[in-house]
Amino acid sequence: MNQQxxxxxxxxxxxxxxxxxxxxxxxxxxxxxxxxxxPIVLSEEDQHELLRLARRHLEAVLSGGSxxxxxxxxxxxxxxxxxxxxxxxxxxxxxxxxxxxxxxSHEPLVKNVRRxxxxxxxxxxxxxxxTIEELAAIHIEIxxxxxxxxxxxxxxxxxxxxxxxxxxGVILTTEAALSTYLPHMWEAYPDPAEFLxxxxxxxxxxxxxxxxxxxxxxxxxxxxHFEEGESPH
Numbered sequence: 260m261n262q263q264x265x266x267x268x269x270x271x272x273x274x275x276x277x278x279x280x281x282x283x284x285x286x287x288x289x290x291x292x293x294x295x296x297x298p299i300v301l302s303e304e305d306q307h308e309l310l311r312l313a314r315r316h317l318e319a320v321l322s323g324g325s326x327x328x329x330x331x332x333x334x335x336x337x338x339x340x341x342x343x344x345x346x347x348x349x350x351x352x353x354x355x356x357x358x359x360x361x362x363x364s365h366e367p368l369v370k371n372v373r374r375x376x377x378x379x380x381x382x383x384x385x386x387x388x389x390t391i392e393e394l395a396a397i398h399i400e401i402x403x404x405x406x407x408x409x410x411x412x413x414x415x416x417x418x419x420x421x422x423x424x425x426x427x428g429v430i431l432t433t434e435a436a437l438s439t440y441l442p443h444m445w446e447a448y449p450d451p452a453e454f455l456x457x458x459x460x461x462x463x464x465x466x467x468x469x470x471x472x473x474x475x476x477x478x479x480x481x482x483x484h485f486e487e488g489e490s491p492h
Contacts, residue, residue: 298405298483299342299368305335306401306485312369313346313376313399314487320377321391327373334369342368345441345482346375347400348389355397356383362407362430362439362480372401400486402441404428407478415470418477422451430478431458431469438462442482 301309316327331339341364347357358378360371376399380389389397407430412418422429425445431438438461440454448454459468469475 296406296408296481298403298481299337299340300483301337301403301485302335305337308334309338309369309372309401310399310485310487313372313401314394316373317376317380317389317394317397318391321380321389321394326377329369329373331367331369338369339367341366342371343404344368344371344375345402345404346372346379347402347441348376348379349398349400350393350396354386355389356380356386357441358383359404362404362478364404364406368403398487400484402428402482402484405481407480410477410479412474412477415474418455418469418474419451422454422477424449424451424454427479427481429454429458430476430480431455431462432476432478433459433462433464433468434473435464436462441484443484 312327312329319325319327343359343362343364345357345359348355356379358375360374360378364371366374380397410418410421412421425442428439428441428444438458440448440458440461445454448457455469456466459466462468465471
């Protein structure tokens with residue numbers, strides 16, 4: 260094979276890899292597995308275990324005792340995977356607290372659930388701290404996040420066209436702050452413009468911050484959601 264033909268074949272091969280997204284590279288230039296943006300899917304047993312640990316951890320912390328220590332060798336491999344999660348607390352139909360410490364996974368799921376359970380109970384500034392006396396009436400929900408994806412758009416009209424109501428949670432980041440809604444909030448605000456306006460107001464900005472320059476960053480994420488007393492899905 261002459262040099263010109265070889266270079267042509269090599270260039271075509273590299274272009275094919277780039278277009279297909281089949282090759283991801285780490286900081287050191289080594290080939291890695293393609294990034295999965297989907298959340299971890301947990302078995303019914305794993306779901307029950309996470310919910311049990313979240314409740315037991317809240318009981319320990321809210322009663323003034325020592326935080327739980329969990330032996331990672333006693334939980335499944337899935338629960339030891341790094342993942343980020345929201346923990347939401349409800350009292351009847353009313354939200355009582357909802358928190359996530361970071362959107363990017365940084366610790367095992369079994370640990371992140373316990374961390375965010377306490378943050379939801381004691382660190383959500385919209386509510387007074389949950390007390391040990393009311394914990395029995397609290398319903399726990401967990402949403403395990405996939406990796407957030409940046410949504411590229413040219414202008415506000417383009418953004419509205421690219422948002423798909425009911426599909427994924429949304430992170431809106433401005434120069435001043437960040438706000439997010441889990442996927443189920445599309446039920447309350449099915450119109451994309453209204454959804455974005457409420458996200459702006461949630462972070463204390465003007466309702467039209469989503470269409471002001473500089474335009475905000477928008478990220479979409481999917482979740483695996485489960486709750487106490489519910490079958491897995």
